[in-house]
Amino acid sequence: MGKKMAGVILGVTLSVLTSGGLQVWAMPEMTFSDIKPTDWHAGYVMTLSSMDVVRGYSDSTFKPNEIISKAEFIVLAVKARHDDIMPASGEHWAMNYMRKAEALGAIGPGEAAVMKMNASITREEAARILVGTAGEEGLEQPADPLTVFSDMEDVKEANRPYVHQAVAQGWLSGYPGGEFRPANEVTRAEASVMLTKSLGDGAMSRVEEMKAAAARYMETQEAEAEKLRESILETALELQGIPYRRGGSTPAGFDCSGFVTYVLEQHGISLPRSSAAMYRATERISMDELEPGDLVFFQGYQSGPSHVGIYVGNNEFIHAPSSGRTVSFDQVDDPSYWGPRQYGAARIL
DSSP states (O other): OOSTTOSEEEOOEEEEEETTEEEEEEOOOEEETTOOTTSTTHHHHHHHHHTTSSOOOTTSOOOTTSBOBHHHHHHHHHHTTOTTOOOOSSSOTTHHHHHHHHHHTSSOTTHHHHOOTTSBOBHHHHHHHHHHHHOSTTOOOOOSSOOOOTTGGGSOGGGHHHHHHHHHHTSSOOOTTSOOOTTOBOBHHHHHHHHHHHTOHHHHHHHHHHHHHHHHHHHHHHHHHHHHHHHHHHHHHHTTTOBBOTTOEETTEEOHHHHHHHHHHTTTOOOOSSHHHHHHHSEEEOGGGOOTTOEEEEOOSSSSOOEEEEEEETTEEEEOOSTTOBSEEEETTOTTTTGGGEEEEEEOO
């Protein structure tokens, strides 16, 4: 299935156990256009979004792979547990959260005044912030010595107790090679995972519920896409025998792109009229990934994709070929013509 339905749209109520007791957070219907239900971080991001801890950008994106700054991470960590703090005015907007972090011991006394707010936060710094803002209450004290990673010497001595605690709580973990990589920068997706895990069983239960809901959503979308593919192919097959007509886009006669756009429009899908514009507007796939209902493009009388058809399976596609011919089938890899002219393929569902 394609990426057209990639946005996560959920309306949820979240119960989270915090140091102040059980809190219920309601979330209105919300979309991040760059997060898919199957993304590894989706449940965590949406859980924090439902608490109004994380927010997207004005263009409806979340930018999960963007590096998060020290100020942003501290604000999120404080905000997740202390929702009564307001942004500062007349100074850096995050200063009130910085002062709270100082009061909690998450950063050192006076550190906020000299901190480079927009600098990226590292994994070891994130561990300190998470443990500091969580406080001692409710944390299990690790019984074993500090978890040994092969690069443990790279963790600053002052940060080692925090890394120890964060790893013991399951908020952070090492890499498959046995490294902690303390200096690695943290992305917005990674920060969301760390923060959600630090909020305990209530938040993690909600993450699992969201994952289950996403799986059901994907199953439904797959089934609907399969039905739509079948309907598109039925429409295309019904048009066999209609003559080629240059510039044609009705059953009176079709050119190649006119045929494709007409078929898709019968099912509520709009694409640009020309083959080249159609190619640019669709999700590219390899020829090996072709499924019935995908589009196949060929280079004909000019450079670039100048011919298009609909793949029907068994290495065949249906199209409006050329003057003097009718809507019919051809082999995608026909060595006498279409094979050498293959340009690419695209998915629309």
